[in-house]
Amino acid sequence: MYVLHHTPDSAALIVRLVLEELGLPYQIAALDRAGGALDSAAYRKLQPLGKIPALETPDGTMFETAAILLHLSEIAGKLAPAPNTPERGQFLKWLFFTSSNLHPTAMNYYYPHRVAGPQNADAAKAQAEANLKSLVQTLEDMIALDTPDWLSAEPSILGYYIAVLMRWLFEPCPATDYPALHKILLALEARPAAQTCAQAEGLASTMFSNPY
Numbered sequence: 001m002y003v004l005h006h007t008p009d010s011a012a013l014i015v016r017l018v019l020e021e022l023g024l025p026y027q028i029a030a031l032d033r034a035g036g037a038l039d040s041a042a043y044r045k046l047q048p049l050g051k052i053p054a055l056e057t058p059d060g061t062m063f064e065t066a067a068i069l070l071h072l073s074e075i076a077g078k079l080a081p082a083p084n085t086p087e088r089g090q091f092l093k094w095l096f097f098t099s100s101n102l103h104p105t106a107m108n109y110y111y112p113h114r115v116a117g118p119q120n121a122d123a124a125k126a127q128a129e130a131n132l133k134s135l136v137q138t139l140e141d142m143i144a145l146d147t148p149d150w151l152s153a154e155p156s157i158l159g160y161y162i163a164v165l166m167r168w169l170f171e172p173c174p175a176t177d178y179p180a181l182h183k184i185l186l187a188l189e190a191r192p193a194a195q196t197c198a199q200a201e202g203l204a205s206t207m208f209s210n211p212y
């Protein structure tokens, strides 16, 4: 049994989608963020930076969304090209592009004061927005050019990761501006795993393509 330390519509949603898609048994451990749960000694033992998510697995606790997703896909042998296949390197490249560039820049957009201080937050947010548009366009161009199987209408850990980020980024980067990505979001949000998560977290059934 996996235990997902979770708040709704956070990066824990990405892990939940993958647990659902793989049919792995899991429990939700709700984090009382307003009550300071992220700073508690107990949670810092699971996630030393006090970030969401953390996942308790039969092999120990994991954090970092991309690491968790890769681990789950390797255990199940699904949702990513297998190790030692020709597609694996390309897939890993774009997974790390997402976790090292897109995800942190999304955080900079929502928490600009953290990177620039309160007095510079507006400028930092504007810069994050410009960076996000460029990063999302880079992804869009790659999909349109390469049509990879591992980022397509078929579910993958990378597809779900990007879908949740596009949900959060609807305001600066509406999905309809990116036709190749939009097609993927429509396919993923129609899946039973996505609808189960949407219901559980009180999200629209068009959770990725048109979230609000």
Ligand SMILES: N[C@@H](CCC(=O)N[C@@H](CS)C(=O)NCC(=O)O)C(=O)O
Binding pocket: 010, 011, 012, 038, 050, 051, 052, 053, 063, 064, 065, 066, 099, 103, 107
């Ligand atoms: N690199 C981490 C980032 C996780 C992250 O930033 N999570 C956000 C929620 S989406 C969070 O914990 N926010 C609370 C905060 O920063 O105070 C990962 O990929 O798991």
